[in-house]
Amino acid sequence: MNKAAQPATLAERRKAETRAQLVAAAAEVFAEKGYHDTRIADIVSRLGAGQGTFYRYFDSKRQVLEAILESKIERMIAPFAGLNAPAAIGSLAEYRDRAGDILDQVFALLDHETDTVQLLLVQAPSVDPQIGSMLLAVTDTLEAMVVDYYGTGIERGYFRPDLDVASAARATLGLGMSALLTLVKHPGDDGVRRAYRTVVLDFIVRFAGRD
Template identity: 40%
Template sequence: MSQPLSYVERRRIQLREEIIEAAIDVFAERGYHDAGVADIAERVGIGHSTFYRHFDSKRAILEQVIETVMARATAALAGDNAPAAVATLDEYRDQVGRIAGALDAIAADARVVRLLLVQAASVDAALEQRLFGMFDLAVNLTAGYLDHGRDSGYLRCGLDITATARALVGMILGTALLGLSPELDRDNRTRTIQAAVDLMFDGIVARS
């Protein structure tokens, strides 16, 4: 049985999370390139030396944000939402609905969407490649669901798995970007997601 964390360790973890949250706020307000470590530290109410005990740079925070989003997205694809957890088209529809809801909850934080899909690719070439790697992972994960559905008989046997997976990931990312618009309220966002799911099933379901 693991020992409970000490107060000092709990406070260290809490402060790290506060720094990340403050950085996301500052990036959203000023843009990644114009934001400085001093701006982030001031927002938290700490000195530079305290900041650097937790992160080497503001870029390190961006890396942490990417890791967190990827972990949350991957967690949404486990258990009942894993590819092999369903065996029929109706079960798959329900599963897609659950996954869409989980991904929408992640994309509801417009600050993170703007940071990852608008600002991050312009930071440097290495981070751009990291983002493309994240997109490739999303395509591979999506392909696993399509493969399972095709093998199980409820998706079209002639489905181009990789191309369809890319198209679906593009639709997910596009919907996330649309969510940055102040014109897209909660109702319209929900309708847009449902329309995307309907388009998906109209195109990939096996026809009797």
């Protein structure tokens, strides 16, 4: 019989809190200075701590970047997973509305996580292949969601029966990534957001929709 999980001790809670503080501080400094120009000393100075504190939790700057990505990616995907319900879509108009809801979630995400998005899309891919693989895994997850939507649309008759769902999903994600990079450069610009929202939705509907 498995023993019930024991509550964390005070020491364990403090250790977890310190680690979380280091991750948060590193994310802030990476956003301000850039990953490659950040030193360990820059990170720990945010907490008024010494470098020994950092090395009790992480072996390197790269390892703390990985911890940032793991925590941020999970939080960033959650809103989209919550809207992932292709079986509930019965028409092209409903699909457009759902896609619009997802884009609105992207905009809301950018309002709160602009620095994180920039770190993910611009800085992190240049660190090493393993970090790049983490980001590719995210796109694979999102691509699978989009494929599911296109497949359901074909089954229900509002998307073209000859649609290559894999290629369509990659094209849709490509539009999304391009939009993210542009919007990061224009934070809070509602005009740019409205233009991208219209273009992306029109492209999806006209490209995939049944005549």
